[in-house]
Amino acid sequence: MEENYAFRDAQFARCIVEKIRGLAVKTGDVKFCHVCGTHEWAIAHYGLRSLLPSEVEVIAGPGCPVCVVPAAEIDAVVFLAKRGVVVTCFGDVLRVPGSDSSLLEAKAVGADVRVVYSVSDAIDMAKREPDMQFVFFAVGFETTAPSTAVEVMLGPPENFSFLIAHRLIPPAMELLLSIEDLQINGFIAPGHVSAVTGLNPYEMFPCEYKMPTVIGGFEPNDVLMSIYLLMHQISQGEPCLENEYQRVVKPEGNPKALEVIRDVFNVSEGYWRGIGKLEKSALTLKDEFTKFNAQTKFNIPITEGKDRQQNCQCHKVIIGKIKPDQCPMFLKACTPAKPIGACMVSNEGTCHVWAKTIQ
Amino acid sequence: MCLFGFVMCLAIPAFIVSVEGNCANVDFGQGVLRRVNVSLVNAKVGEYVIVHAGYAIQIVKEEEAKETLKIWKNVLEAGQP
Numbered sequence: 211m212e213e214n215y216a217f218r219d220a221q222f223a224r225c226i227v228e229k230i231r232g233l234a235v236k237t238g239d240v241k242f243c244h245v246c247g248t249h250e251w252a253i254a255h256y257g258l259r260s261l262l263p264s265e266v267e268v269i270a271g272p273g274c275p276v277c278v279v280p281a282a283e284i285d286a287v288v289f290l291a292k293r294g295v296v297v298t299c300f301g302d303v304l305r306v307p308g309s310d311s312s313l314l315e316a317k318a319v320g321a322d323v324r325v326v327y328s329v330s331d332a333i334d335m336a337k338r339e340p341d342m343q344f345v346f347f348a349v350g351f352e353t354t355a356p357s358t359a360v361e362v363m364l365g366p367p368e369n370f371s372f373l374i375a376h377r378l379i380p381p382a383m384e385l386l387l388s389i390e391d392l393q394i395n396g397f398i399a400p401g402h403v404s405a406v407t408g409l410n411p412y413e414m415f416p417c418e419y420k421m422p423t424v425i426g427g428f429e430p431n432d433v434l435m436s437i438y439l440l441m442h443q444i445s446q447g448e449p450c451l452e453n454e455y456q457r458v459v460k461p462e463g464n465p466k467a468l469e470v471i472r473d474v475f476n477v478s479e480g481y482w483r484g485i486g487k488l489e490k491s492a493l494t495l496k497d498e499f500t501k502f503n504a505q506t507k508f509n510i511p512i513t514e515g516k517d518r519q520q521n522c523q524c525h526k527v528i529i530g531k532i533k534p535d536q537c538p539m540f541l542k543a544c545t546p547a548k549p550i551g552a553c554m555v556s557n558e559g560t561c562h563v564w565a566k567t568i569q
Numbered sequence: 570m571c572l573f574g575f576v577m578c579l580a581i582p583a584f585i586v587s588v589e590g591n592c593a594n595v596d597f598g599q600g601v602l603r604r605v606n607v608s609l610v611n612a613k614v615g616e617y618v619i620v621h622a623g624y625a626i627q628i629v630k631e632e633e634a635k636e637t638l639k640i641w642k643n644v645l646e647a648g649q650p
Contacts, residue, residue, distance in 0.1 A: 217634075222645075226641075229644075327603075353621045354622050357623065360608060402619060402621060405626055456633050464610065470609070
């Protein structure tokens with residue numbers, strides 16, 4: 211089939227870049243921000259920045275759900291792990307630094323920490339080992355929250371509970387607009403978060419902030435096309451919300467997923483590593499599901515948490531204020547093999563992506 | 570053949586091989602098979618879904634993919650930038 215790899219087709223890419231170059235003459239310098247680790251991966255892996263004219267800059271915002279989990283929440287899950295609770299989590303959470311210890315370090319001193327592909331795998335383990343207490347460390351944005359919600363709704367076994375660290379993306383995008391010296395000219399909104407949420411949460415960016423916004427897919431030509439659409443909006447002087455990723459993102463999102471999120475979670479204030487408190491940016495279990503809430507079940511002490519290691523610049527990388535290679539520790543003290551900051555830990559972290567692809 | 574190739578991405582398109590209640594057997598390409606939960610989508614055998622952490626979160630429409638490419642071609646072939 212001719213279409214098979216068109217989303218990666220070099221000839222297509224050349225045509226789009228040509229159009230972008232044409233528009234750059236009109237728009238002058240522009241800075242676009244994406245908020246998705248996978249967008250950063252696509253941009254870095256395919257070398258898309260090298261194709262763009264000098265007028266066009268693309269920066270990475272807080273798009274890594276693992277990187278924004280604050281140390282206090284890592285401390286809470288490490289607390290459980292060190293007290294004999296089996297902690298189940300996604301692989302990239304393992305090495306995120308807490309105040310004193312990561313989950314991997316806890317595992318090294320004997321804690322039972324198990325990496326799972328999916329929350330359902332964790333529940334299967336709990337069913338097989340009814341004598342052990344299991345906790346699932348639920349990290350992720352709107353893409354992951356529905357899976358947690360489905361399992362809460364189904365009712366996990368007695369020996370299973372959740373430590374919820376889910377966050378919502380639109381409040382973080384709104385924060386970026388309030389940072390004066392960042393001066394973004396457009397957003398590439400995250401395709402898979404949008405597959406769940408639909409277009410609605412992004413309407414405010416063009417309407418209230420006059421910010422061009424394009425929901426973009428993850429193939430290289432998706433990203434280039436998103437950039438082209440943003441530049442086209444700027445050149446026309448008409449900021450609006452466009453959906454480049456129509457093959458996956460429907461205007462209404464996934465109504466079933468949204469419903470189960472609404473049924474299970476309250477939206478509350480959330481603390482983000484490197485960013486601080488953001489209103490209406492976190493999901494917490496509703497009162498009726500308290501018995502599945504590990505925080506109350508095990509009476510976990512709430513700590514302050516030490517988010518920043520000495521000299522770490524993650525707090526600036528995460529909001530796109532500096533690039534990874536502007537951090538003095540990048541690929542010196544801080545490497546993928548021995549990460550110091552959260553952005554170097556996860557596959558989706560900007561520093562990790564740069565370390566693995568830009569050398 | 571997968572329309573989208575293999576994408577190293579947290580949520581990857583997968584081809585539905587069989588469905589049994591809320592579970593489906595999916596092919597991530599190159600023979601990587603796995604059981605995933607499809608309770609959030611109404612997916613049938615032969616469709617592509619975006620899978621995130623073991624749960625299908627959306628169906629990928631093959632005709633939409635072709636439509637997107639058609640739109641791109643139109644945009645790129647238009648005279649003005």
